[in-house]
Amino acid sequence: MKTRVRFxxxxxxxxxxxxxxxxxxxxxxxxxxxGTLILRVEDTDRTRLVEGALEEQIESLAWAGVVFDxxxxxxxxxxxxxxxxRFDLYREHGMILVENGSAYYAFDTAEELxxxxxxxxxxxxxxxxxxxxxxxxxxxxxxxxxxxxAENADHVIRLKVPIGTEIRFTDAIRGDVVVNGKEIDDQIxxxxxxxxxxxxxxxxxxxxxxxxxxxxxxxxxxxxxxxxLLYKAFGWEPPIFAHVPLLLNPDRSKxxxxxxxxxxxxxxxxxxxxxxxxxxxxxxxWNPGTDQELFSMSELIEKFSLxxxxxxxxxxxxxxxxxxxxxxxxxxxPTILAARILPDLEKAGYPRIEIDYVAKVIALLRERISFxxxxxxxxxxxxxxxxxxxxxxxxxxxxxxxxxxxxLTAFANGLTPEAIADADAFKTYSQQIASDAGMKMGAIMxxxxxxxxxxxxxxxxxxxxxxxxxxxxxxxIVDFIR
RNA sequence: GCACCGUUCGUCUAGGGGUUAGGACACCGCUCUUUCACAGCGGUAACACGGGUUCAAUUCCCGUACGGUGUACCA
Numbered sequence: 001m002k003t004r005v006r007f008x009x010x011x012x013x014x015x016x017x018x019x020x021x022x023x024x025x026x027x028x029x030x031x032x033x034x035g036t037l038i039l040r041v042e043d044t045d046r047t048r049l050v051e052g053a054l055e056e057q058i059e060s061l062a063w064a065g066v067v068f069d070x071x072x073x074x075x076x077x078x079x080x081x082x083x084x085x086r087f088d089l090y091r092e093h094g095m096i097l098v099e100n101g102s103a104y105y106a107f108d109t110a111e112e113l114x115x116x117x118x119x120x121x122x123x124x125x126x127x128x129x130x131x132x133x134x135x136x137x138x139x140x141x142x143x144x145x146x147x148x149x150a151e152n153a154d155h156v157i158r159l160k161v162p163i164g165t166e167i168r169f170t171d172a173i174r175g176d177v178v179v180n181g182k183e184i185d186d187q188i189x190x191x192x193x194x195x196x197x198x199x200x201x202x203x204x205x206x207x208x209x210x211x212x213x214x215x216x217x218x219x220x221x222x223x224x225x226x227x228x229l230l231y232k233a234f235g236w237e238p239p240i241f242a243h244v245p246l247l248l249n250p251d252r253s254k255x256x257x258x259x260x261x262x263x264x265x266x267x268x269x270x271x272x273x274x275x276x277x278x279x280x281x282x283x284x285x286w287n288p289g290t291d292q293e294l295f296s297m298s299e300l301i302e303k304f305s306l307x308x309x310x311x312x313x314x315x316x317x318x319x320x321x322x323x324x325x326x327x328x329x330x331x332x333x334p335t336i337l338a339a340r341i342l343p344d345l346e347k348a349g350y351p352r353i354e355i356d357y358v359a360k361v362i363a364l365l366r367e368r369i370s371f372x373x374x375x376x377x378x379x380x381x382x383x384x385x386x387x388x389x390x391x392x393x394x395x396x397x398x399x400x401x402x403x404x405x406x407x408l409t410a411f412a413n414g415l416t417p418e419a420i421a422d423a424d425a426f427k428t429y430s431q432q433i434a435s436d437a438g439m440k441m442g443a444i445m446x447x448x449x450x451x452x453x454x455x456x457x458x459x460x461x462x463x464x465x466x467x468x469x470x471x472x473x474x475x476x477i478v479d480f481i482r
Numbered sequence: 483g484c485a486c487c488g489u490u491c492g493u494c495u496a497g498g499g500g501u502u503a504g505g506a507c508a509c510c511g512c513u514c515u516u517u518c519a520c521a522g523c524g525g526u527a528a529c530a531c532g533g534g535u536u537c538a539a540u541u542c543c544c545g546u547a548c549g550g551u552g553u554a555c556c557a
Contacts, residue, residue, distance in 0.1 A: 010557050045556055110555075117554095126484045127553070156555055174487070183485050183553095191555040198557050222486050222552040245488085245550095252549065280494095283506095287495060291505050310495080313550065317493045320507045330520080367520045430516090442516045449517065457518040 003035025005213050006206070007061075007068075010042045011053035014263040015060040017316070018217065018247040018255055021281045025244055026215045027066045028282070028304035035212075039071030040205060041082040044195045060264040064274045065297050078209040083201050090196035093204045093234070094157045094189050102233035103189055105145055106136035107155050129158065129186040157190040159199075159229065167225040172213070172242035172306045179225040187226050199223065203230040206239060215242045215306070218313070219254070242306050245285045246313040255316055271371035272321075276328040280321045284314040294327055322370070329366050334359040341372050348376050350383035358383075360467060364459045378458075382467060387454040387476070398447055398481070405481050407437035407444055408451060412477035417470045426462040451480035 007023040009015070030037040039061075041054055058073055070076025080086055097103035106129075108116075116134065117127040131138060136158070137145045148155065165181035189200040196204070206214060221243045231238040247255040255262055261270075267277050279295055288303040295303070329337070338358035345353045361382045362375065369378055381387055398404060411433045419429040430448075434441045449461050452473050458464055465473050 008557090012557075042557065048556065108555095113555085121483085124483065128484095154555095171487095177486075179486070185553075188555050193555075195555090197555070202557090217551095218487070219551055220557090225486090243487085248550080250493085254551070283494070285494090289496065291496085293494095293506055312488050314495090315493060317507070320494065323507055365519095368518060440516085445516045455517095459517095459519085460515095461517080 001212060003030060003033040003213065004038065004209065004211050005030045005035060005215055006038040006040050006209065006211050007066075008040040008042050008202070008205075008216075009054075009057055010045065010048070011057065012045070012048045012050050013053055014265050015057040016256055017262050017264055017267070017281065019057075020061070020064055020066070020264050020277075021247060021284060022215065022217055022244060023061055023066050024064070024278060024282060025286070025304070025306075025309070028300050029213065029215060029306060030069075031301045032304050036069045037067075038076070038078070038209060038211070039068040039073070039081060040209070041072055041084075042198060042201065043082060043084045044198065044201050046084075046193065046195060056265065060268070063268060064264065064278050083196075083205065086201075086205070087194070089208070090190065090201055090204055091194065094196070094200060097159070097189070097233050098157060100233070102160055103157050104137040104160050105149065105155050106134065106158050106188075107140070107148055107153055108134050108136070109154075126183075131160075131186055154192045156188045156192050158186040158188055159226065159233070161186055161226075161229060167228050169224060169228050169238070169241060171221070171224075172240055173245075173309050174221075174243060174311055177221070177224070181225075184225055184229065187223075189230075199226055199230065203227055203234070203236075207231070207234070207236050211239050213240045213242060213306075215244060218243045218246050242309070245310055247284060248313045248315045250315055252313065252315065254313075271373045272325055273328050273332075273372075275332075276325040277321070279328075280324045284316065285310045294324070294331075326370070329369065329372060334362040334366070337362050337366070337372055341375055344373055344376050345383060348380075348383075350380075351385075352383050364463055364467060368457070368459065378455075381453040381455065381458075382464075385472070385476075390450065390454050390480075394450070398450070403437055403439060404443070404447055407433055407439055408447060408477055408481050410436060411444070411448065412474045415470050415474050415477075420462055420465040420470060420473070423462055426465070448477070451477045 005026045007019075007026050009019055009023075027037050029035070039058070043049060043054075054072075058071075061067075068074055070078060070081065072079070072081040083090075094103060098105070112134065113129075116130060120127045120130075133139065140148070161181055161184045163181060166178060167181060167184070168176060168178045170176050187199050188197050190196055205211075224241055224243070228238055249255050261267065264277070268274075275296070278297060278300070282295065282300050282304075283293070286304065286309045289308060335355065338355050338361075341362070342353060342355065342358065345358065361379050362372075365375060365379050365382075369375055411430070414429070414433070418425060420426050430441060430444065434444055437444075445461060446456070449458060449464075450456060452465065452468065468476075
């Protein structure tokens with residue numbers, strides 16, 4: 001049987017970083033097995049819909065490199081892939097369960113349910129639908145139920161959880177899980193607005209879409225027994241379940257409960273590379289059992305397996321993400337990086353931004369920047385002859401030093417391309433200047449850097465001068481001490 | 483409260499009946515460096531606790547503690 005997995009988000013907001021990881025694991029799992037990844041939109045809660053959320057989620061996923069074989073945006077043979085467009089299907093399936101005795105009508109109002117829960121809490125028992133005392137098919141009787149339905153009274157359909165059963169299933173990550181039937185609530189399957197709840201829609205769609213593995217977040221683990229019950233009630237074979245551990249805040253609470261940078265778009269806007277974010281997030285809860293830390297997407301696909309997914313939640317460590325991001329800046333092809341930063345350089349209005357040249361700049365400065373976008377400011381003197389402002393005190397101090405001014409002038413006057421062509425030539429040349437001026441090298445290098453770049457820190461000075469070219473350096477030094 | 487899931491350095495993790503418990507990030511120190519970085523080397527640091535099983539338990543079993551999730555006409 002062909003492996004088919006799905007990622008099933010609700011379009012209620014931006015794509016969460018934890019959702020990215022769940023989607024990624026589904027993607028890696030499917031691709032590693034030559035299977036199919038499906039996007040299914042779970043929009044059955046009509047009150048929580050957010051305009052544009054679906055588009056944003058698909059876009060963020062695509063940015064990260066998670067692509068779908070089937071879904072509302074790409075089509076497929078198992079559609080529609082949006083649950084609100086499958087409305088009739090759920091009602092039909094709900095009726096099947098009512099007819100075979102696995103589900104029943106209930107007419108309770110929200111207030112009635114509230115007071116039921118309050119009574120239960122006061123009595124110190126677990127809040128759970130009380131089939132024997134509430135207003136439903138069983139307590140009301142056949143005739144009254146038929147009458148209420150005929151007059152279109154508000155009603156829901158609830159799952160009739162068989163008493164005295166034990167539900168067990170094997171989770172691909174956690175092993176055997178056993179739950180006593182008496183712990184399971186008579187879950188609502190169809191709401192009074194006619195829409196299904198997650199539980200029903202999920203099972204119907206997973207079955208109809210021939211999903212073989214349900215890889216989802218750990219928060220679903222407690223409701224999985226309900227799902228198993230539903231499969232039984234339909235007489236269907238359940239898929240294999242795999243509940244991945246949660247992503248945690250530093251205080252170990254669920255990461256989605258944190259406000260701040262938990263959306264993929266936040267990382268994207270800050271300038272993280274998708275490759276780095278994916279790499280980092282993949283390792284939160286999974287590892288191949290080797291010392292390798294850096295993986296391309298194809299390596300992840302090749303190595304990923306569910307049995308190496310951890311059971312415990314993982315704290316999202318921003319410091320480690322920083323490191324991964326830095327590794328990518330250092331190892332990615334400078335030309336590719338140049339292409340990515342080009343729009344920002346253009347926006348800054350810099351004149352010297354031919355791609356090959358920008359690639360050279362990146363190769364020179366990549367170890368000193370945190371984000372590629374830092375280059376716009378950090379490397380300004382390489383892209384333009386309009387230089388940063390040097391403070392007047394600094395300038396005055398340098399100009400007041402006659403020896404230094406003489407040395408810098410001499411440096412500029414004698415400067416040739418050969419003198420800065422390599423480290424040795426540069427050393428020879430500057431030592432000559434220094435000894436002529438009766439100064440130490442160290443006393444000249446810092447002012448030289450300042451004169452040419454107008455900045456106090458930067459890459460190796462000889463390489464900087466070489467990239468700039470002798471003429472440009474000359475002009476800048478002369479302008480600086482004038 | 484109840485149910486379920488979990489617990490190896492601060493963090494991500496490897497490991498697994500007999501190991502000096504391994505790696506990575508972070509942190510600290512040293513080296514390199516005419517800046518800032520990078521790089522290299524070294525260091526601090528962990529099996530939650532209590533019982534059992536066993537010649538031997540961090541590893542298996544049972545409890546306890548702690549943490550997380552769930553407990554909706556949300557997903």
